[in-house]
Amino acid sequence: MTSPTTAPTASPLSPGKRSARVFARAGVLLLKWASLLALLLALVFLTVELLPGDAATATSERGESAADLAARRELLGLDRPVLERFLDWMTGLPTGDLGTSARGEQVTDLLSSAFPNTLLLGAIALLLTAVLSLALGCWAALRPGGRLDRTVSGAATAVLALPEFVVAVALVLVLSLWTGWLPAVTLTDADGSPASWDMLVLPALALTVPQTGWNTRIVRAALADEARTPHVESAVLDGLPPHRVLTHHVLPGALPAVAAGLATSTGMLLGGAVVVETIFNYPGIGSVLASAVADRDSPVIAGVTALSGAVITVVLLLADLVRDVVTGGRR
Secondary structure (H helix, E strand, O other): OOOOOOOOOOOOOOHHHHHHHHHHHHHHHHHHHHHHHHHHHHHHHHHHHHOOOOHHHHOOOOOOOHHHHHHHHHHHOOOOOHHHHHHHHHHHHHHOOOOEOOOOOEHHHHHHHHHHHHHHHHHHHHHHHHHHHHHHHHHHHOOOOOHHHHHHHHHHHHHHOOOHHHHHHHHHHHHHHHOOOOOOOOOEOOOOOEOOHHHHHHHHHHHHHHHHHHHHHHHHHHHHHHHOOHHHHHHHHOOOOHHHHHHHHHHHHHHHHHHHHHHHHHHHHHHHHHHHHHHHOOOOHHHHHHHHHHOOOHHHHHHHHHHHHHHHHHHHHHHHHHHHHHHHHHO
């Protein structure tokens, strides 16, 4: 009789090889996302070009003559093809030069105060979303299929369907107009930042609530998938307490999916911030972007897109690294 052959087992990678592979993967992802961002920026310039009017007309003073408008178009470079203007703008991007706005301001200076305020608001909302969704998802996972699990899942689905502006209006109505607990609008200091911390609460909550619903469902689904793996079933059969099984065996394996969900929420938070900032008069990129669209100001719109894309790329890369670290530790 011939002895049965056994499949060869893959030898674990050394820490050095694993790190090299992670860095190589990060480089490939950065190259791919940079290419997608460049394509998106090109579409921004093309879309603004297709809008009625141009930056010279939108920023002109009342009573300007046709000669004045022609001179302004030449000054802004609008007499050149859109592709040429885009490539000229892209050459300054690696050095941090985002060009000049239609009103003669440096785009970098224009965004230097507004974008940090938006990042602060988005970071607070992302942190709250991570804490709340993990807490709710783990709480529901302790009693799978029970009343609490169904309640959390149903509430998460209902909250997920609410747009940010609806949540913002409801928060203003309840926490500002009815109770007077929090300010309904944001006042700014001399440096352009919110005058007090409590002015961040309502905008942050308006962004957090819908994303908490989305991420709670992701956390719950990831925990349910991980709970069916053999090593978790073995831990249950060994008689470990449910909370220990959850924290030591289920949650670590679900982290890549949780991180991916939070990374996806980053783009949604930045997009929702434009609407929420307008409602609360928050000094972020929302007002800058609205003015830029009204002015047909391609460099400003592209600058906002580039900065937002860079933030989202970094967060997506971090989420991918979390996945590689967790899955690499299992090999």
